[in-house]
Amino acid sequence: MIKVLIVDDSAVVRQVLSSILSKDPQIKVIATANDPIIAKDKMAQEWPDVIVLDVEMPRMDGITFLKLIMAEHPTPVVICSSLTAQGAETTLQAMAAGAVCYVTKPTLGLKGFLEDSAKEFINTVRTAALAKPKRWVVTGQPAKPSLTSVASAPIAALAQTTEKIIAIGTSTGGTQALEVVLTALPRVSPGILVVQHMPEKFTASFAERLNRLCAVEVREAKEGDRVIPGTVLIAPGGLHMRLSRSGAYYYANVFDGPPVNRHKPSVDVLFKSVAQFAGKNALGIIMTGMGDDGARGLREMHEVGARTVAQDEASCVVFGMPKEAIKLGAVDAELPLTLIADEIIRYTR
CATH class of the missing domain: 3.40.50.2300 (Response regulator)
Structure with missing residues (x-):
């Protein structure tokens, strides 16, 4: 009851x-x-x-x-x-x-x-x-590509590149978790793509709030934005976001389409594209959230040699998405929320 x-x-x-x-x-x-x-x-x-x-x-x-x-x-x-x-x-x-x-x-x-x-x-x-809220300290102020191409088998990514890609997917509890991770990053960090399950019109304000708190630049992604060091691109609510590549440069594609795993934006859409175009030059991170969105995409990243990390159960508000990724054998390491930023910095070096 x-x-x-x-x-x-x-x-x-x-x-x-x-x-x-x-x-x-x-x-x-x-x-x-x-x-x-x-x-x-x-x-x-x-x-x-x-x-x-x-x-x-x-x-x-x-x-x-x-x-x-x-x-x-x-x-x-x-x-x-x-x-x-x-x-x-x-x-x-x-x-x-x-x-x-x-x-x-x-x-x-x-x-x-x-x-x-x-x-x-x-x-x-x-x-x-079903959630397990944690004691949080609020640090802020008062506070067209197709899905078919994404779902296909990954093509060969660049064997090596000087620009690393970080892909993060999260849902319930993710706004707090992202604040913990992104505020701990130095200004010189790899380009980061984020899918947070959130309705349209909310992601722009969410990105603006994080931008005020972070050393890195945080903004809502637009079609054709280049993924560059020191920048975090957050998928707009109500649209999907995927990674694409032109030569050695990475770009964000923002596009409409049917929901995937009942979500738009979908973490799987992002992770599958990162597996396809960045391969082992990427780090995939799946964090707190309900359901299984992102688990299969993270497995594809893992299979092409990307480093993959899941937030551990103890620090999750809802241990759903990370749990499903772990069950699929898609995860290299399980880490508490407070150590994920350190993992990103270590991966960069």
Whole structure:
């Protein structure tokens, strides 16, 4: 039984969400609260497995409350707010503070929207219950190629190149994990390509936030961007990203297409292209996330001689994607999150 606490200042939202969740026999709403102060009292009586949390509330905002939860008793939190529709920064702050996932509420037609999205919301809560949040210290401010060609057998990559390629794939918990890794890198680092499962319009703000924190330059990838040392390119939400090569130069191809492994961008799309065009000149890293996206692509990288690394179970929020890659024999080393940046620096040397 998944015990859920709903914290929202809207009586309508509390009522509708309680009704939706009660339809699942494996979910029990143990309490609701109209602000975090009341919620803390309810939690003292019975601690929930998942907290559904609004951002705009009286007496204490949801982001502040989220940080307190993660500092004292890390618990899976689903942010349910209309602020995510107005700008990505609020959502990025929530995820940096430890939220597992988020649901965007519309400003109009709220009740109908929630009822129409009942199945998806239930699945979100069930997914959140599987997460293992960690105590995080927020370091930021307040915070057309085809898929067919990617899926084909890799062609011969350059035997050697002076430019190494780093490919990173992650999902649930990845925004925090990427901050830990990328902020630890020196300005002179290999070109890095990142696929983080994230909706469109969010990745640009995510990249901008990381860019303010990192010595390396971080930006959302555009079609034809050259992959150069000291630069991190993050795949845009809603589009795939793959590596291509022209002579000895590497480029990012950003393109539309059907979801792969239910995701767009897909980690497998990136990893398979890196195996094809960079071969043993690449380092592949698969980090925290649910599902198996990236596992097969990492195996292809491994088979052509690339160095491959998985984040270890103890430091993952969700040990899904790394676990599946390990099961396929695609991983050379399992490392805690805090040592992945060191691995990148070591690989460069």
